[in-house]
Amino acid sequence: MPRSSGAAAALPPQSLRAIAQLGADLATARKRRRIPQRLMADRMLVSLQTLQRLEAGDPTVGIANLAAALFVLGMTQRLESLVAPASDTTGTAEELARLPRSIHAPRDDADLDF
Template sequence: MALARRRRKLPQRLMAERMIVSVQTLQRLEAGDPTVGLAVLASALHVLGMTQRLAELVTPDSDRAGISEDLSRLPQKTHAGSDDDLDF
């Protein structure tokens, strides 16, 4: 986060103002403090023009646990259907 801010030549004070948070909150976010809320992260990504990152977090393709659950529910064995099942 700090690198993205510095690449855009945004001082912490200005970035914090645009995010509507204190400089200390921005510093905690940049330091990786897990107590900083998701709304603060979303605000930072918005200010940096990186909101696509949020969309990527919730795409079904990135849900490893959900994919694993789906795979565990698949039948272990399958059987071939009769020729009557092939209704083309």
């Protein structure tokens, strides 16, 4: 039996909903490909119960199991871009807010020597 995770128990409701939606979406993707749960679990090298927990949105299922499911479904690139810097609009806004308001040229011409 897997040990309980303190982080999973403290997840906010919106995170739990997102994980549940992820599980439902994985189940839909598997069904669209007409892959039975038993075959999917075998390809992922996990038990049927683990796949069922993943598809049910159990937040304690490890990320390696999610990665295995995405690999079997041919969707690994989705995991690669999950938190890509290019799609991090909040991080970009924070970075822009920290930029100096003005830039001054150095007083010493030697600093400009290429």
